[in-house]
Amino acid sequence: MSLSPHNADRNASVTSGRHKSVSQEPVTSVLPGGDIPYDPSREWNADEEVLAALGYKPEFKREFSLFTTFCVSFAVLGLLPSFASTLYYGMGYAGTAGMTWGWIVAMVGIQCVAMSMAELCSSMPTSGGLYYASAVLAPGGWGPLAAWLTGWSNWMVQITGAPSVNYGTAAMILAAASIRNPDYVPTDYQTFLLTTFLMIIHGFMSSMPTRWLAKTNSVGSIFNFIALVVVIILIPAGTDRVARGLTKFTPSSEVWGDIYPGTDFPAGVSVLMSFIGVIWTMSGYDSPFHLSEECSNANIASPRAIVLTSATGGIFGWFLQLVVAYTVVDIGAALDSDLGQPFAAYLMQCMPQKTVEAILSLTIIAGFFMGQGCMIAASRVTFAYARDDCFPLSKYWKKVNPITQTPVNAVWFNCIIGIALDLLVLGGPLVAGALFSIGAIAAFVAFTIPIFIKVFFTRGNFRAGPWNLGRFSLPCGTVACAFVALMVPILCLPAVTGSDLDAASMNWTCLVYGGPMLTILIWWFVDAHKWFKGPKVNVDHLMLGQGENTLEGKGDDSSENATEIPGGSKDKGALA
Known part of the structure; x- marks a missing residue:
């Protein structure tokens, strides 16, 4: 007018x-x-x-600072519980070689992705983050489709985060019970029920006001960091390998040089396949992007939190990899143990029982805080996309609770879907592993679409924020895109090939991630392109x-x- x-x-x-x-x-x-x-x-x-x-328009209280944003992000990263939950892949595919120098190689690519994302965050500090960036930077006419694909892929990362973390935590709790009572063997049904219970607890916790969430996640992140340092020190100090007739530590030539034949592929490919553990463990550094509307000084503090999370996680994660690689006794026995949790089985090989119980307790508590951090981040993503009417019934999921001033409806929407996804647990560890694979590949796709567009298609329509890479922006983004282009097909490979490949040993990532994404793409061409126009002012x-x-x-x-x-x-x- x-x-x-x-x-x-x-x-x-x-x-x-x-x-x-x-x-x-x-x-x-x-x-x-x-x-x-x-x-x-x-x-x-x-x-x-x-x-x-x-x-x-502003809708949240800005009660997160750089430190508290980092705390949520580090809690979502959850190095200790993430490592414990994905040890089956990180160690099982390539052994100790993949854990040592393989982690370093993977971190180069991951750090480039994180820094490129931080640059986008400084320029576009919104809850919708990656999705918003894809819409704005895409060439003329392609913005809505780019946002559509980025948004749904990122939502799949978020929606599988809490279920996969809580599945890993539940498996560790039941493994600890089995250690205390060797006659008890956990069942898939019990793991599912315990995972559901954790999801409901986190739903209530994530519905609280922002100030309460900031304080709780600060405590959780501090505990995560302290537990990580304690475990890194405790494992080499407390190992009883000598009492079992072994050297205190495995020789370096074996640790760095021996590649465990965990797949039917050549050794180099097996090492790349083991990166699923690194990628999934390090996938939480995008959380500050989604919390930027609740963070003060967001276009500086949020990108700093992204880089700080990725760098800190990369360094301390490598230390954790090293202590496990130098103390593991039998990789095959750890993977096939009746405990149903390779990390717990590994600890039983080289540690006294009381020390094992102490480490598992720290890991379980850290995993609990990590699951709650994942649910918070996921609810903000769901709110941001519902605000732009991406979902059916978006008018309900984008409501901000007038009492807590947080998106409570989005929290419980995610919680219910997460519980449904955890039904995969009933199919056994290999099927449940699809939760981790989805998180890894969907995260990489969502993280990289706006970076790819910025590097290869942006022509003067990107304005750098106060935190930026300067002349290193283009090479850093190029390395990030190349790393993702290499890893996406690798993450879809099964561990076995030929006549040994069957439904039980199949890598279900292609179906569980590719199926929904194909449906979403068809939805776009059939109907969504008529009404979805990207960010809605x-x-x-x-x-x-x-x-x-x-x-x-x-x-x-x-x-x-x-x-x-x-x-x-x-x-x-x-x-x-």
Whole structure:
């Protein structure tokens, strides 16, 4: 609508006041470069100004700091429980060689992905993060499709995070019970029930106010870090290999040189396949991106938290890999143990029982906090996508609870789907392993689509935020894309080939991830392309420099009143 004289006067005051046009903000926005986000009822602070310039009105309290954001991210990373849960793949596919120098190789690619993502986060600090970036940076006309694929792939990462973590935690709890009572053998049904119980507890915890969540995850992250350091020290100090007639540590020539024949593929391919453990363990560093709307100084603190999480996790994760690689006695026995949990079985090979119980206890508690952190991050992603009407019944999932000021409906929506996914546990460890494979491959696909677009297709429509890589942006992004292009097909390979390959030994990642993604792609071409236009602006904005002054957007968050602006268009999708 056209502005009245009163509105024109108001427009002048806005231009001269705190409110700046989008072209003056360090963001890459879906709004045209001359627009000024406007809300007559409030005066925005710096963080709210940045978010408004991206097209969204503030809806959360900004009670996360750099430290507390890092705490949630590190809790989601959960090095100790993540390592314990994925030891079947990390050690089982290539043995100690894959755990030692293989971890270093993988971390080069992962760190490049993390730094490239952090650069995007600084430029677009929204809960929808990766999805928003794909929409804005894609070439003209391709923004909605890029956002659609990125969003759904990222949502699959988030939705499988808490179920897979809680499955690993439940398996460790039951393995600990089996160690205490050797006559007890855990069943798949019991593992499923315990996993469901953990999911429900985390659902209640994740529905609390932001301040409570920040404090709880700070405690959880500190405990995770302390437990990790204690275990790294305790394993080499407490090993009783000598009492069992072995050397205190395995010789380095064996640790670094012997590749366990865990697959039917050549040794090099087996090492690459073992990266699933590294990738899944290190996949939580995107959490600060999704929490950026609840973080103060978000376009600096959130990217710093991403890089800090990835770097800290990479270094300490490697130390953990080393102590296990130098003390493991029999890889095959650890993988096939009746305990049903390779990490617990490994500990029983080289540690006194009381020490094993102590390490498992630390790992279980760390895993509990990790599961809760995963559910928090997932709920923010679901909220962000529902805000743009990506889901059926989005109007329910995008509601912010007026008491807690958190997306409680999104929490329980994710919780119910997560419990349904945990039914895979009833198919046994190999089938349940699809949860971990999905998390690894879906994360890489979602993380890399906007990075790939930025590196190879962006032509002047990316505005770097205050945290950026400068001249290293292009080479870092190129390495990240090359690493992902290599790993995606590797993660889909089965461990066995030929006549030995059957339903029980099949890698179900292609079906469990590829099936839903194929359905989503078909949905796009059949129907979704008609109504999904990418990020949906819900903030008022004064249209300046467009020939006439107009006001677009509405104050409420209903889909009927929000302004849809397709990502990737030359005049609407990006800044000059």
